[in-house]
């Protein structure tokens with residue numbers, strides 16, 4: 001089975017600004033992927049490249065086995081909900097469904113009607129009068145009713161209150177399960193990512209910092225806590241992702257092949273938020289702080 005998204009040496013430049021650099025990814029199908037990273041990391045750029053809305057400056061990207069946006073068949077396989085969940089303000093909810101049916105050969109009217117009634121939307125309501133949460137539900141329903149193999153969301157729940165956000169994510173998961181589709185969503189809300197995603201990509205400073213199955217990432221990352229002098233040099237096979245020190249104590253997030261070896265330190269599991277923050281912080285530090293810990297790095 002083709003990866004849902006495969007990038008090789010992918011890069012994008014806007015004028016002199018690099019938005020994405022040396023991006024290598026191979027995301028398997030059937031995953032709900034959380035794409036996280038600080039403002040300006042390149043998340044929207046990656047998602048727009050995946051939809052074929054923009055073209056790479058360097059390298060290549062394939063989505064479901066072919067170049068994004070290059071044919072009607074390829075376009076029909078991908079549903080995209082952009083950052084501001086755009087809808088047509090003067091058209092009613094029913095008008096949106098009619099337009100969806102006319103524009104998409106694979107349109108599933110029953111699926112669309114089910115989505116609208118599940119979200120409690122009124123077919124006669126003008127989209128311009130919908131709340132942010134209702135607008136997001138409408139945009140999701142339209143993207144999903146074309147029965148794509150991949151749904152892409154750019155910060156879909158960013159403007160929603162916690163209740164609307166909860167409802168939106170529930171609908172998103174139900175839609176993905178109904179369709180048997182894959183999904184990629186960018187988000188700043190790590191709790192949302194933790195709730196719905198089983199695959200993680202951390203982008204920072206225009207580069208992929210880490211990517212993989214969430215369970216595997218959590219199994220291969222730990223916190224070592226102990227005396228600073230004892231943690232100054234790590235055994236072979238442990239990579240320090242991020243370290244914090246007081247005068248005498250150190251706390252180091254490490255990556256390893258499996259469980260870290262026992263030593264003069266306490267070994268703790270970490271959660272998704274700790275993992276993401278460790279990689280985001282590392283990306284923001286000069287090289288001397290990001291290298292595997294050495295005597296020099298901790299001096």
Ligand SMILES: Nc1ncnc2c1ncn2[C@@H]1O[C@H](COP(=O)(O)OP(=O)(O)OP(=O)(O)O)[C@@H](O)[C@H]1O
Pocket residue numbers: 014015017018019037038039040041042043044045046
């Ligand atoms: N059309 C554009 N023209 C020029 N620069 C752009 C354009 N789009 C994005 N950029 C720049 O590319 C970089 C990456 O932007 P991008 O929108 O992909 O980041 P992001 O991770 O989605 O950010 P946010 O979380 O704030 O939405 C930023 O420095 C941004 O200013």
